[in-house]
Amino acid sequence: MKNICAIGVGYVGLVTGACMADLGNRVVCLNRNQQKCDNLKKGILPIYEPGLEEIVQRNLKAGRLSFTTSYDEAMEDAEFVFVAVGTPSGDGGEADLAHVEAAATAVAKRIHQPIIIVNKSTVPIGTGDWVAGIVRGAMPDPNIPFWVVSNPEFLREGSGVYDCMNPDRVVLGSTNREAAKRVAALYYPLHAETIITDLRTAEMIKYASNAFLATKISFINEMSNICESLGADVKEVARGMGSDSRISPQFLGAGIGWGGSCFPKDVKALAHMASTHGTHPQMLRAVMEINRDQRKRFVTKLRHILGGFRGKTIGLLGLSFKPNTDDMRDAPSVEIINLLLYEGAEIKGYDPVAMENARRILGDTVTYCQDPYEVAEGADALMLISEWNEFKQLDMERIKKSMRRPVLMDGRNIYDPRRLRELGFTYRGMGRGYDEAGQPR
Ligand code: UDX
Secondary structure, eight states: OOEEEEEOOSHHHHHHHHHHHHTTOEEEEEOSOHHHHHHHHTTOOSSOOTTHHHHHHHHHHHTSEEEESOHHHHHSSOSEEEEOOOOOBOTTSOBOOHHHHHHHHHHHHTOOSOEEEEEOSOOOTTHHHHHHHHHHHHOSOTTSOEEEEEOOOOOOTTSHHHHHHSOSEEEEEESOHHHHHHHHHHHGGGOOEEEEEOHHHHHHHHHHHHHHHHHHHHHHHHHHHHHHHHTOOHHHHHHHHHTSTTTOSTTOOOSSOOOSSSHHHHHHHHHHHHHHTTOOOHHHHHHHHHHHHHHHHHHHHHHHHHTOOTTOEEEEEOOSSSTTOOOOTTOHHHHHHHHHHHTTOEEEEEOSSOHHHHHHHHGGGEEEOSSHHHHHTTOSEEEEOSOOGGGTTOOHHHHHHHSSSOEEEETTOOSOHHHHHHTTOEEEOSSOOBOTTSOBO
């Protein structure tokens, strides 16, 4: 059992803190918001993440997990400090390190015993060295040893607990191999492949991994556009490609593209780092451009079908950036809604869990509905935005009857084009080729 302080209670901080406690460590999670902290002490989470509430409550009860707003309290026994604070995009796309700097300073001031600072936030290459400098400058007793280890987190929202407990690999970067090994020991029960490297390389692994996944999606989206022009079905193409073990079927889902709290911010930050260090990130720029275009393309297709949006009612199924999360950060829905509103459409929408967050961003520009059937009522078109399971087996006959015009835009290619055509829908997926009559589907 080790004593761990985890700073930040977002997806990474809370999932890591709770999982570390579940592995038998004593974890104090720190955040500066009193209300959030009070709620967490009662087991009420600030985020929606399947399975996390149970782990938090179980470990609260067992006394291994606690929450505080006080650095003094959090640092009292800490042997490891996990830094998992936000690194939002700055004006030029660079990662904003204000929270990392504040955390490093606050930790440094309270170092009273040897400590390992484990950075889990996605930070620009070189931040580990920079943090070490801040800590060195701010600690009261410069003779106490401390080490900085970069330990990027690869969890996905919606399956964060599973990903944290079943990592494909644990990446640890440090100037001190012994320190990295001590962090590796915390993950020992997970039996994951462990990669120990230097600080900058570990930081780069995180960016390169996210950029690669985003590239894979933009690649298949470009293929989907080509498929659309040439009459091939991108779903079958992805299946055919993905069964080559060198390619793998994952992240080959064509659609309206990637959003969320990581890919957009990290690809932008990596491109920014490249260009400010004399490298032209031409592929990363294309990856971002394809992703932006994909959202517009979805709207353009519908415009062609409806002949414009003025006076039309468009229903959106799913508002979060992907299923199983309430996260609306860089959600394609927001840009799509803004495009539609600009051209005079009325918007109705429904999401299984993201309605409250959506309301915060979109206000009353959207009529929020109780379920997909209410969204469909009187709509001129439905747009499937995020592929929640509950949208996969809808009563399509009922939906068709209640719509003003049965148009279904499938932004994630979850429906069978032939079946929907048979039911009388005008269906459009993303890159689904031609139907028997040579019409796009
Ligand atoms: C991602 C990384 O997967 C994770 O390793 C990292 O730690 C954080 O960023 P996350 O943003 O939670 O995780 O979700 P992810 O499942 O990767 O999806 C990201 C976006 O890509 C979503 O908008 C999703 O809809 C989209 N996506 C994903 C596709 O468009 N097609 C796919 O095939 C897969």
